[in-house]
Amino acid sequence: MLVASDLDRTLIYSAAALGLTMPDRDAPRLLCVETYEHRPLSYMTETAAGLLAELAARAVFVPATTRTREQYQRVRLPGPPAAYAVCANGGHLLVDGESDPVWQAHVRRELTDCAPLDEMRAHLRHTADPGWLLKERVAEELFAYLVVDRDRLPDTYVKELGDWAGPRGWTVSLQGRKIYAVPRPLTKSAAVAEIARRTGAPVTYAAGDSLLDSDLLLAADHGWRPGHGELADSGWDAAHITALEERGVAAGERILREALRRAR
Structure with a gap:
């Protein structure tokens, strides 16, 4: 079977997102799976690490992330390197760590009916307030996102941005401190379906926590979403x-436990 999972806040967690509400003496042992600028950044429990290593040996495990290729390559998951991975929300399909050129060409054709990236960036710059905007970024020349101060972000901004972007073929999603603007055809589900076709996997399972994971979950035969995140909140x-x-991190462990039970 094929198991496709989002990474951030689904399988791996920053220190701020771990959700360790238990007494310190009862907290799970953690494994650091990502460093950034020489500092630890993302974690999973040691139990989850063992579950993932076994799952990767029993099934086609596919990391499916909105991260760029560079950001994904910082993550060192337990088990063997994934033969397939999805980056940039489906914009890149990695095969043994390299972006597949046939898939890249397919994606570019699919995006021709959407408003161009430059138009979206111009609108973001025009509407974002310096009082709450921290950074404006472009990912892989495919989509844009804002890093914001959530405490100062107006409650209406994301909806207003979505109302403007929707008719232009774009989807808007708020995840943590980031507001993503992504072309609607750019989906994790399409890339995972291509991997299922190539591997011949007859059954697909999926996990994710955000609006950008909803298409992946809907396309799967079965899936899981954590008790936190954009999907849970809505x-x-x-x-x-x-x-x-x-x-928090307990949800990542539960997802892997359930997926492994199916694989066994």
Whole structure:
């Protein structure tokens, strides 16, 4: 079977997102799986690390992330390197760590009906307030995102941006401190479907926490979403998706435990 999972706040967690609410003496042992600028950045529990290593040996495990290729390559997951990975929200399909040129060409064709990236960036710059905007970035020349001060971000901004972007073929998603603007055809589900076709996997499982993961979850045969995140906060659900109660790093461990049970 094929198991495709989002990374950030689904399988791996920053220190701020770990959700360690138990007494310190009861906290799980953690494994650092990413460093940035010589400092630890992302973690999973040691138990989750063992579950992932076994899962990768029993199934086609596909990291499916909105991260750029450079950001993804900082992550050192347990087990063997993934033969397939999805980066840039489906913009790049990696095969043994290298972007597949056939998939790149397919993506470029799919994006021709959307408003151009430059138009979206111009609108973001025009509407973002320096009082809450921290950074404006472009990912892989495919989509844009803002890093914001959540405490100062107006409650109406994301909806207003989505209302403007929707008719132009773009999707807007708020994840943590980042507001993503992504062309609607740029999806994780399309790239994962191509991997399933290439590997011949008859069954696909998926996990994710954000609006940008919803298409991946809907396209799967079964899936899981954590008790935190954009999907949980909005009450998003589907008949074949298990809405977990666990939040934070415990949710990542539960997802892997459930996926491995299916693989066994």
